[in-house]
Amino acid sequence: MHELSLALQIREICERELEKLPESRLTALGVEVGAFSAVEVETLSFCLQVVMSERFDGVRCEVIRQPGTAACSSCGLQFEVTQAPFECPSCGALARGVSGGDSLQVSYIEVESER
Amino acid sequence: MSAERVTVKEKVLSANDQLAAETRARLEAERVFAVNLISSPGSGKTTLLECTVDLMKPSLRLGVMAGDVQTRNDADRLIRHGIPVEAIETGGGCHLDARQVSRADLLFIENVGNLVCPAGFDLGESVKVVLMSVTEGEDKPLKYPAAFKRAAALVLTKTDLVPHLEFSLERVIEYARSVNPDLTLFSTSSYTGDGLAEWTSWLAGQVAALKRAQESAKSARP
Numbered sequence: 470m471h472e473l474s475l476a477l478q479i480r481e482i483c484e485r486e487l488e489k490l491p492e493s494r495l496t497a498l499g500v501e502v503g504a505f506s507a508v509e510v511e512t513l514s515f516c517l518q519v520v521m522s523e524r525f526d527g528v529r530c531e532v533i534r535q536p537g538t539a540a541c542s543s544c545g546l547q548f549e550v551t552q553a554p555f556e557c558p559s560c561g562a563l564a565r566g567v568s569g570g571d572s573l574q575v576s577y578i579e580v581e582s583e584r
Numbered sequence: 585m586s587a588e589r590v591t592v593k594e595k596v597l598s599a600n601d602q603l604a605a606e607t608r609a610r611l612e613a614e615r616v617f618a619v620n621l622i623s624s625p626g627s628g629k630t631t632l633l634e635c636t637v638d639l640m641k642p643s644l645r646l647g648v649m650a651g652d653v654q655t656r657n658d659a660d661r662l663i664r665h666g667i668p669v670e671a672i673e674t675g676g677g678c679h680l681d682a683r684q685v686s687r688a689d690l691l692f693i694e695n696v697g698n699l700v701c702p703a704g705f706d707l708g709e710s711v712k713v714v715l716m717s718v719t720e721g722e723d724k725p726l727k728y729p730a731a732f733k734r735a736a737a738l739v740l741t742k743t744d745l746v747p748h749l750e751f752s753l754e755r756v757i758e759y760a761r762s763v764n765p766d767l768t769l770f771s772t773s774s775y776t777g778d779g780l781a782e783w784t785s786w787l788a789g790q791v792a793a794l795k796r797a798q799e800s801a802k803s804a805r806p
Contacts, residue, residue: 553726
């Protein structure tokens with residue numbers, strides 16, 4: 470989608486969080502990306518490294534992939550899915566709908582302070 | 585020296601989502617049912633809208649916001665049908681966002697032709713409707729699951745062309761339902777008019793349901 474502008478918004482969120490934590494240094498952040506958020510994870514990881522390193526030295530960027538859940542239309546098995554086609558690993562039938570996997574959020578930050 | 589992990593859980597698109605929530609609240613208060621139409625380029629959004637407007641204009645107040653990367657061509661086509669049309673030229677942008685969308689019973693938002701990015705941006709609409717023409721291939725729902733997953737309805741367009749194609753309606757339905765079993769399906773041809781009655785009566789039903797919900801919410805207030 471728009472991974473570079475998403476990375477910039479992620480940096481803004483981190484900066485706002487840091488304002489609440491005086492004298493802290495950002496060391497890591499975690500971003501949760503749903504399988505159906507239309508975001509390319511590799512590109513986002515690359516863009517995050519670029520934009521974060523402009524302001525913060527040595528920050529570790531973790532991109533956490535969030536799968537969706539599908540239910541088999543035939544045997545009813547619930548299984549995790551990250552991409553189509555959504556076929557049941559047990560019986561091979563197609564799913565009856567996919568839920569979840571829509572996340573796109575800053576999950577956590579890690580900071581170090583002199584305290 | 586101490587290290588700690590701070591839970592944030594803030595949506596990356598929270599600024600857009602907040603604007604969308606404000607737009608949604610305003611539209612609902614004014615009892616405007618807003619449909620965000622999403623599809624690939626050339627699947628027939630503008631043509632379907634022209635037919636829909638002609639059928640529904642006698643009974644409802646309609647409005648259209650038409651997003652295009654460049655030109656006002658889509659908006660100009662719709663203006664000829666005698667309804668208020670707002671053109672949004674994104675100037676290269678491949679989707680609309682909530683900032684660009686701010687009185688009618690039924691408002692259509694014709695998004696930019698693209699099945700990827702428009703799925704990700706909430707505009708504050710009542711529902712997303714995804715369009716897909718029969719010439720595009722049956723596996724569109726599998727290739728672009730985000731758009732189909734978030735839509736309330738799927739409108740198949742150009743069905744008059746089916747006799748000339750190797751196209752299985754059953755397979756599209758199977759693929760679409762594997763992504764989203766709650767999709768309401770419409771098979772339409774703007775050329776012959778097939779299926780347009782079902783589509784417009786579904787829209788009219790949604791408008792009526794919103795009005796009923798708003799009225800009962802109003803009468804429930806002390």
